[in-house]
Amino acid sequence: MEKEINLRSVNVIRYILPLREGGSLPALADADDGFKYVLKFRGAGQREKALIAELLGGEIARKLSLKVPELVFAELDPAFGRSEGDEEIQDLLKGSQGLNLALHFLSGAINYDALAMTLDPLLASKIVWLDMLITNVDRTFRNTNMLMWNRELWLIDHGASFLFQHNWTNWEKSATNQFPIIKNHVLLPQASLLEEANAELKQLLSPEFFENLVQIIPDEWLLAGGDEEDPNQARKVYQDFLTLRLSNSDQFTKETQDARTALI
Structure with missing residues (x-):
């Protein structure tokens, strides 16, 4: 019998910086569990479909014993990012309120x-x-x-x-x-x-x-x-x-x- 699959959930508490290498403008962020994450936004690029692909692809890779950073559901509060000065990033944050996806940040990779x-x-x-x-x-x-x-x-x-x-x-x-x-x-x-x-x-x-x-x-x-x-x-x-x-x-x-x- 297959084991049930569960992802942890975190709340994003601080936007640190954009990771501009990615076309969908992911970001490095702090969460309320004390860890840093690469945050993938539902308001970017291919929107929720990209998050679904990220979720399924990452967990299939994990099932195959390939190494993938932990995936977590990441909640973005409506008030988050109001002080962000970059208009592009502010629009992205506004369009991503609610449930997003994040990968554990591999520091020094x-x-x-x-x-x-x-x-x-x-x-x-x-x-x-x-x-x-x-x-x-x-x-x-x-x-x-x-x-x-x-x-x-x-x-x-x-x-x-x-x-x-x-x-x-x-x-x-x-x-x-x-x-x-x-x-x-x-x-x-x-x-x-x-x-x-x-x-x-x-x-x-x-x-x-x-x-x-x-x-x-x-x-x-x-x-x-x-x-x-x-x-x-x-x-x-x-x-x-x-x-x-x-x-x-x-x-x-x-x-x-x-x-x-x-x-x-």
């Missing part, structure tokens, strides 16, 4: 540099496999979205995953379609053990896990996109997408191997 750092081939293959499963377009040489912290590799920023969210009515097609963008993956040249990764990782996931996972998506995020009037119907779409995608893992692993062969 450095960006992964594919030209200077090599990875274990199985680890590289597992990360490529994960990104193929969740259709993540954003782990490239330009934007690796990986950090080295305490001599270990940590995955961050899955908000550009689950492309089907932006063409909701064709989610079944998206679950089985090819994903040619994988050719741009920063770790594809090092991912020489894709079959081994597939054999191991597909055993760790299940429809039951996906069912539990989608239960933690907040109703207000699911309803914000206007794709479904019932949040449970929206959850079912995410669950079914992941279940169908997983059932095609042998197929997308071969597709990834073909992309790697063409690359090297």
Whole structure:
């Protein structure tokens, strides 16, 4: 039986600074539990859909024993940010009142540099496999979205995953379609053990896990996109997408191997 998935909740108490490396303008912030977080705003970029992708992608990675900073729900009070002088940031804060998502801040972490750092081939293959499963377009040489912290590799920023969210009515097609963008993956040249990764990782996931996972998506995020009037119907779409995608893992692993062969 799958264990229930729970995220902690925190209240944001201080906006420290914007992290302008991200297109959605995340921020470093203090919370009332005494920790610092990288705060992802519901009012930015792709709005709540980016938070849903971040939540699902991060927790699937964690289930696969890949390292991901702790994800927490982060509440933003309506009064927060009124003294912020930057109009762009003030508008972002106003548009993000309520429930947001945050990642535990890894102090002292450095960006992964594919030209200077090599990875274990199985680890590289597992990360490529994960990104193929969740259709993540954003782990490239330009934007690796990986950090080295305490001599270990940590995955961050899955908000550009689950492309089907932006063409909701064709989610079944998206679950089985090819994903040619994988050719741009920063770790594809090092991912020489894709079959081994597939054999191991597909055993760790299940429809039951996906069912539990989608239960933690907040109703207000699911309803914000206007794709479904019932949040449970929206959850079912995410669950079914992941279940169908997983059932095609042998197929997308071969597709990834073909992309790697063409690359090297």
